[in-house]
Amino acid sequence: MAIYKQAEVVRQNQSPAFDAIHAPRTPTPFSGIYRCEACGFEIVSSEDHPLPALHRQHPANLPIQWRLVVYAN
Template identity: 50%
Template sequence: MAYYKNSAYLTLNNHSAFDLTHHPGAKTSNSGIYRCDGCGHEIVSVSPHPLPPQNHHQHTQAQGHIRWRLVVATTH
């Protein structure tokens, strides 16, 4: 879970970019904090660089494949 101290620096946004999951190594569409849906691991990725690859971290079989989801997007 990502933490923050001052909510004045974050704005709720219901953009569909937060609903998508991305494969490991996919191009980062929005710079920001991404979370793996399988295990909760969080990373920072910058557009247009690729998201971390499949071998970035290990999952149990129950956790399935790495799926990156945008949780906090930068605006600049």
């Protein structure tokens, strides 16, 4: 889970960008923190860079799917 110290530097947003699920190796739509839907592992990815196809400690029987959790503006 992404954490922060200073609440004044983050803002809640209801954008549909936070609802989309992204497959591995697809270009990152927005720079920010992405969370694996299956295992909760989080990564940082820059816009247009491919989302990772592998990450540590992921269950072999579950697909890797990425969801934006923090948008880096």
